[in-house]
Amino acid sequence: MAVFLGLLIALNPGSKAESGEPNALTETEKTEGFQLLFDGKTLEGWEHSGNWMVEDGTLTRKDKGGSLIWKVKALPDDFDLRFEWKVAERSNSGLYYRPGQYEYQILDNLTHSDGLNPRTSAASLYFCVAPSKDATKPVGEWNEGRIVCKGTVIQHWLNGEKVIDFDYSDPRWAPDVARLKERGGDLAARGGFLSLQDHGDPVWFRSIRLRALPADADIAHETVEPAPISADSLKKEAVILDRIRKNREAREKALKGN
Numbered sequence: 001m002a003v004f005l006g007l008l009i010a011l012n013p014g015s016k017a018e019s020g021e022p023n024a025l026t027e028t029e030k031t032e033g034f035q036l037l038f039d040g041k042t043l044e045g046w047e048h049s050g051n052w053m054v055e056d057g058t059l060t061r062k063d064k065g066g067s068l069i070w071k072v073k074a075l076p077d078d079f080d081l082r083f084e085w086k087v088a089e090r091s092n093s094g095l096y097y098r099p100g101q102y103e104y105q106i107l108d109n110l111t112h113s114d115g116l117n118p119r120t121s122a123a124s125l126y127f128c129v130a131p132s133k134d135a136t137k138p139v140g141e142w143n144e145g146r147i148v149c150k151g152t153v154i155q156h157w158l159n160g161e162k163v164i165d166f167d168y169s170d171p172r173w174a175p176d177v178a179r180l181k182e183r184g185g186d187l188a189a190r191g192g193f194l195s196l197q198d199h200g201d202p203v204w205f206r207s208i209r210l211r212a213l214p215a216d217a218d219i220a221h222e223t224v225e226p227a228p229i230s231a232d233s234l235k236k237e238a239v240i241l242d243r244i245r246k247n248r249e250a251r252e253k254a255l256k257g258n
Contacts, residue, residue, distance in 0.1 A: 022057055022084070022207050029209060034082075037070055037194070037208040047071040051198060058204040059196065067096070070194040076212040077190045078150045083208045084142045091139075091201035094126060097147055099192040101126065101185035104147055104156055106203060108139050117233035118226065123158040127237075128180040128187075129173070130226035131156060131163030142206075150213050153221045154187075165224040182241050 020026040023040030037045065040057040051065030059068060075081070075097055085106050087093065092114060093106035103126040109115035115122070118130030123145065135158040137143050146157035156164035168177050168187045177187055196205055213219070229237075 024207075025209060029211075032211055034080075034209045034211040037072075037210055038206065040206065043068075045070055045072040052196075055204075058206045059208075060202070060204045061198050064198065064200055066198050068196040068198070070208075074191045074193055075210070078213040078215075078217070079148070079210060080213055081147045081194070081208075081210050083145050084206050085145055086137075086142050086204050087139060088202035089139050091203055092199045093201060093203040094197040094199070095145070095147075095205075096195040096197065097149075097192060099186070099189040101180060101183050102187075102189065102192065103185075103197070104145060106145075106197070107136075109134050109136050110139070117229065117236070119229055119233070119237070123156050123163050125154065125156060125164060125180075127183050128176050128185065129154075129164055129166055130229065131158065132224050132227055133161070133163060134227075135159045135161045135163055148213075148219050150217060150219050150221075152187075153219065155219065155221075162224055164226070165222060167221065167223070179237070179241070182244055 023036065023038060025034055025036055038059055041054060043052065043054060043059075046052070046059075046068055048068045049065035051061055051063040052059060052068040053062050061068070081097060083095065085093075085095075087106060087108045089108055090111045091106075091108050092112055094103040095106060096103050105114070105120060105122055105124045105126045107114055107122040109121050114120040118124065119128065120126055121131065121134060122136045122143075123131040137159060144157075144159050148155040148157070152169040153167045154164065155162055166173055180187065194210075
């Protein structure tokens with residue numbers, strides 16, 4: 001039984017069996033070199049406009065004012081980031097981990113309109129790649145998120161399940177790479193600061209842990225197929241992209257006029 005449990009934890013690193021207390025590193029995480037970015041008590045190392053606070057061991061927004069940014073240092077190029085999040089009904093937020101529109105979506109899938117399109121649902125690489133399934137827990141419960149990046153491979157995990165795993169250098173993902181670039185996200189970008197989005201909705205974060213991945217780290221890359229996108233969602237995406245292009249063209253025209 002002990003051997004089986006150990007194997008289960010190794011295969012499922014997000015498992016609660018190894019997660020320990022909130023805002024604390026497990027012995028395994030200490031051995032692996034994880035750093036705790038939030039101690040559950042203070043905002044030390046975090047930058048904001050006075051609109052975020054610590055409440056009952058969580059990071060949460062109290063007013064409008066922008067994102068909460070971990071400014072100690074930029075995220076490494078290759079990393080393993082683990083965190084817990086929960087939302088209220090209809091809440092929308094996100095976790096940005098590289099420059100530009102590089103977002104792990106945080107969402108109430110059931111009642112927010114973004115939940116209708118898998119490519120903008122919880123755990124998606126927003127507007128780029130959809131998770132394979134909806135693995136969220138009910139509103140008000142804690143979800144375990146995880147992002148693993150190594151080279152050109154990106155993985156998103158949710159509640160112990162790997163729901164995104166793709167190598168963006170593979171030509172099959174070219175349309176997705178191009179779609180995100182239209183929105184302002186370059187998948188080759190590096191050196192961003194971790195940013196918790198203020199979208200105007202209630203959201204809570206805790207147990208944020210980070211480690212840089214060594215060059216020889218094996219992240220067990222195996223492509224995960226995204227959930228299918230409905231025809232209606234595709235039409236709405238096309239409208240959004242058209243609006244983005246027109247706005248960009250208008251800005252460029254205004255700059256030339258000046």
